[in-house]
Amino acid sequence: MIDLDDRTCRCCRGDLHVIGADVAERLDVVPAQFRVVVTRRPQYACRACEDVIVQAPAPARLIEGGIPTEASVAHVLVSKYADHLPLYRQAQIYARQGVNLDRSTLADWVGKAAFLLRPVHARLFERLKASDRLFADETTAPVLDPGRGQTKTGQLFAYARDDRPWGGLDPPGVAYLYAPDRKAEHPIRHLAGFKGMLQVDGYAGYKVLAARNGVSLAFCWAHVRRRFYELAKAGPAPIATEALARIAELYQIEGEIRGRSPDERRAVRRDRSRPIMAALEPWLTAKLGLISQKSKLAEAIRYALSRWAGLSCFLDDGRVEIDNNMVERVIRPLALTRKNALFAGSDGGAGHWAVVASLVETCKLNEVEPQTYLTDVIVRIVAGHLERNLDDLLPWAHAPQPLKAVA
Incomplete structure (x- = not known):
């Protein structure tokens, strides 16, 4: 609170009254501080019985005899x-x-x-x-x-x-x-x-x-996509670029149905994603026959084709993710x-x-x-x-x- 020292009118010297206030907020910080927690357990003795001393039991600790709470x-x-x-x-x-x-x-x-x-x-x-x-x-x-x-x-x-x-x-x-x-x-x-x-x-x-x-x-389309992406990033790679474009269509559909019920997701995938998958598999197979089998592109294609059944699981179960x-x-x-x-x-x-x-x-x-x-x-x-x-x-x-x- 920042207030006036003098609350009288400068002109007539009458009392001023509050008509409003400006409020400003600033973010402050108090650094973490350590403190010592002291536990006191009084001991009691009986005046009539010299050997009787009683005390409340000590609370259990994670580290017996240790200092940390x-x-x-x-x-x-x-x-x-x-x-x-x-x-x-x-x-x-x-x-x-x-x-x-x-x-x-x-x-x-x-x-x-x-x-x-x-x-x-x-x-x-x-x-x-x-x-x-x-x-x-x-x-x-x-x-x-x-x-x-x-x-x-x-x-x-x-x-x-x-x-x-x-x-x-x-x-x-x-x-x-x-x-x-x-x-x-x-x-x-x-x-x-x-x-x-x-x-x-x-x-x-x-x-x-x-x-x-x-x-x-169920296998992961992100891992398939990553292999083609590394090839496309390195330089001109028309087959890898085309594969990325087709996979991107699958992900666009997934973005649209995220949060929907399993039945809705399955229905959309069957109508829109399955045709993309059905065209992608023979296309990859055909391209594999045109390139060197020792190339990184051939490895990427074989990685996908060898796992095709697992990569297709999401089409028939709305609870399964694409990646x-x-x-x-x-x-x-x-x-x-x-x-x-x-x-x-x-x-x-x-x-x-x-x-x-x-x-x-x-x-x-x-x-x-x-x-x-x-x-x-x-x-x-x-x-x-x-x-x-x-x-x-x-x-x-x-x-x-x-x-x-x-x-």
Whole structure:
């Protein structure tokens, strides 16, 4: 409030009265501040009984005897896995505010929290695996290998659900699972019991999974398009350019029907997309016979033709997407964390990465603020939340708290 010191009229010296006010808003910031939470537990003794001393029990803590509150630990988790700040950078930020925390101490907090959250992560994956359709993808996870003095390449497999494009009621989510390599045995083990449609890229391990577990595969048109795009970008490439134009027609139709019901999507695809597909396959086959079989263009065409059945799945099921882009979007945060942190300290550390990142990214998909969510869940588990009620701890069980827009 900025007001006059003198509220009398300059002319007659009478009292002035308020007729309005100008209001201006400015965005200010208060940097994050640390505080010390003190818990006092009085001790009581009986005057008649010398050996009687009673006291209220100490509240449970995530880290017994440690200094952090659950909110402090959640902040470290969100900074690392949502904001992609490595622990050494977080330690530098805290030091500027007079709080000296070693990176190894922060790593211990992350490990204990991730271990505590493992049942929630496992339940999240169970709920996703119970769906009729999932997206799947994988990305590298460099892991320190002390025996060799260098890093080894592990894998983070991502299994995601998003039914929003066709109005499905199941909430979106993603679960990451770490594996030490890219062998087909890992997705086979992960998806044991899953019998639905799996939307994937061209990774051969998923074909092995489909053959053994009876899973149907829907392949990704974005991967097909990307191969032709790289050729067209490099210089004049009439066949690749024509292929891109035909694929663009399919995507234009998809943009028009996004958000409609499965029946509507299927009907439009059969009327408009199927003729495009029916003409595209023989056209690609004919062009393949005219070019060198060792060329990149031939590889791109064979990539598409060899997966044609899986690329056609979206025509007959309005719940199936044309591509695998949904799971690629939730893979990108892993790449940012990997770029900034360089590697996980161990296989166990990579497993912790998978647990916490799964919950953070599922929060983001459901517009749930991850700091609030993780703090609440950690507090409730530490206080003895029953494992049979794990559904109450999943990210979509929390009320959405989208960020407020700034005018």
